[in-house]
Amino acid sequence: xxxxxxxxxxxxEPGQTDPADPEPGERQPELGWPVGAVSERLAxxxxxxxxxxxxxxxGPSLRTRGxxxxxxxxxxxxxxxxxxxxxxxxPAQSAADSVLAMDAASIAERLDGDxxxxxxxxxxxxxxxxxxxVESAGVAGRGGAPVGARxxxxxxxxxxxEAIVAAARTxxxxxxxxxxxxxxxxxxxxxxxxEVFAPALRRVGDLWQEGRxxxxxxxxxxxxxxxxxxxxxxxxxxxVAGLPVVLASADDEQHHLPLLALEAELARHGVASLFLGPxxxxxxxxxxxxxxxxxxxxxxxxxxxxxxxxxxxxxxxxDWPLEVVIGGPGWPDGVAGPGGPAxxxxxxxxxxxxxxxxxxxxxxxx
Ligand code: B12
Numbered sequence: 155x156x157x158x159x160x161x162x163x164x165x166x167e168p169g170q171t172d173p174a175d176p177e178p179g180e181r182q183p184e185l186g187w188p189v190g191a192v193s194e195r196l197a198x199x200x201x202x203x204x205x206x207x208x209x210x211x212x213g214p215s216l217r218t219r220g221x222x223x224x225x226x227x228x229x230x231x232x233x234x235x236x237x238x239x240x241x242x243x244x245p246a247q248s249a250a251d252s253v254l255a256m257d258a259a260s261i262a263e264r265l266d267g268d269x270x271x272x273x274x275x276x277x278x279x280x281x282x283x284x285x286x287x288v289e290s291a292g293v294a295g296r297g298g299a300p301v302g303a304r305x306x307x308x309x310x311x312x313x314x315x316e317a318i319v320a321a322a323r324t325x326x327x328x329x330x331x332x333x334x335x336x337x338x339x340x341x342x343x344x345x346x347x348x349e350v351f352a353p354a355l356r357r358v359g360d361l362w363q364e365g366r367x368x369x370x371x372x373x374x375x376x377x378x379x380x381x382x383x384x385x386x387x388x389x390x391x392x393x394v395a396g397l398p399v400v401l402a403s404a405d406d407e408q409h410h411l412p413l414l415a416l417e418a419e420l421a422r423h424g425v426a427s428l429f430l431g432p433x434x435x436x437x438x439x440x441x442x443x444x445x446x447x448x449x450x451x452x453x454x455x456x457x458x459x460x461x462x463x464x465x466x467x468x469x470x471x472x473d474w475p476l477e478v479v480i481g482g483p484g485w486p487d488g489v490a491g492p493g494g495p496a497x498x499x500x501x502x503x504x505x506x507x508x509x510x511x512x513x514x515x516x517x518x519x520x
Pocket of ligand 1: 351352353355356358359360362363369372373376406407408409410411412413416456457458480481482483501502503504507
C-alpha cells in the first residue's frame with residue numbers, strides 16, 4: 155500500500171531504450187521502483203541513491219506506508235541525469251538544482267544526447283562473459299549498441315574514460331570492474347593503458363586535486379586496475395623467459411600503476427620482469443640490481459625527485475652495461491646519471507618505455 159498514485163512513465167518513441175527503461179516485456183511495478191531495483195538498473199550504488207535523495211532532494215516521489223522509497227520512471231530519469239552531470243564534474247548540489255528545475259521533456263532531451271550511457275550499456279552487456287557468468291550491472295540486454303559501433307574508437311575511449319570516472323565517483327566497484335574488462339577485451343594491455351586507463355587516472359587525479367572527488371575513489375580506481383593488470387601478467391607467465399628487466403618506483407614513491415602496465419605489456423612480449431613495486435629505497439634497489447645483474451632497470455617517479463638524486467651516486471658501483479630507463483613526470487630535466495658503464499635514458503611515454511625495454515630480438519607483437 156502506498157500513500158499516492160504512482161506517476162505515469164515518461165513517454166518516448168517506440169524502440170527507444172536506455173538504462174532508465176524497463177526490459178522489453180518487463181512491467182513497471184505498479185507501486186514504483188524500490189531503491190535496490192533502481193540501483194541495479196542504473197548501476198548506481200544504493201547508498202548513493204539514498205544520499206542524493208536525503209541531501210539533494212533527487213529521489214523518489216513516492217513512499218510506501220512503511221516509508222520505503224518508490225521511484226517513478228521520471229524519478230529514475232532524474233537520477234540518471236544527476237549521475238551524468240556529477241560524472242562530468244558538476245558539483246552534486248548544482249547538478250541536483252538543475253535536474254530538479256527541468257521538466258520531463260528537458261530531462262529526456264538531455265539524456266538522449268548523452269553518449270556516456272553507451273559505455274555503461276556496453277560494459278554491462280559485456281558483463282556476462284567478461285566476469286565469468288556474473289550478471290551485468292542491471293543494464294544488460296537492453297539493446298545498447300557496443301561502444302564505438304557508431305562513433306569510432308576514439309569516441310569509444312572517451313566514453314569509457316567518462317564511465318570509469320563516473321563509477322569512481324560513486325564508488326561503484328562492480329561497474330568499474332565491468333568497464334575494465336570491457337576495455338581489456340577490445341585492446342591489448344598497452345593500448346588499454348594509453349587510450350583509456352591512463353587518461354581515466356589523470357582525470358581522477360585532477361578531480362581529486364580540485365576537491366571534487368575523494369581519495370577513496372582514487373584508491374578504488376587504482377586497486378581494481380591493479381588486479382586487471384596483474385591478470386595479464388599471470389596469463390602470460392609461461393611465455394616469459396630470459397633475464398628479467400627490473401621494475402621499481404623511486405624511493406618514497408607510492409605510485410606504481412605504470413610499472414604494472416609495463417610489466418603486463420612486457421609479459422605479452424615474452425620479456426620477464428623482476429617487479430619490486432612502490433617505494434624502493436635507493437640502496438635496496440642497487441642491491442637487487444647487483445644480485446640479479448639485469449640488462450635494464452625501469453624507474454618510475456610521479457612525484458618530484460630531489461635535485462641531488464641519491465640513486466645516481468649509489469649506481470656508481472654498477473660494473474656492467476646496465477640500461478637505466480627513467481619515466482614519469484617526477485624526473486627533472488637534464489638528468490646526468492652516473493659515470494661508468496650504466497647509461498640513463500629518459501622516456502616520456504609508455505610506448506617509448508616498451509621500445510627501450512623489449513630486446514630487439516624479442517620481436518613485436520603489435
Ligand atoms: C592512483 C594515484 C594515487 C594512488 C597510487 C596507487 C598506485 N598504486 O599507484 C594513491 C591513492 C596511493 C596516491 C597517493 C598519493 N598521491 Co596520487 N595519484 C594517483 C593518480 C590518480 C594516478 C597515478 C598514476 O598511475 N599516474 C600515471 C599516469 C596515468 O599519469 P601521468 O604520469 O600524469 O602520465 C603522463 C606521463 O607520465 C605519460 N605516461 C603515462 N603513462 C605512462 C607510462 C610510462 C611507462 C611512461 C614512461 C610514461 C607514461 O603520459 C602522461 C602525459 O605526460 C595520479 C594522477 C596523475 N596524473 O598521475 C595522482 C597524483 C600522481 N597523486 C598525487 C599526490 C599529491 C599524491 C599524494 C602525495 C597524496 C597525499 N597527500 O598523500 C600520495 C603520494 C604519496 C607518495 N609518497 O607517493 C598528485 C601528484 C602531484 C605532484 N606532481 O606532486 C597527482 C598528480 C594527483 C594530482 N592531480 O594532484 N595516488
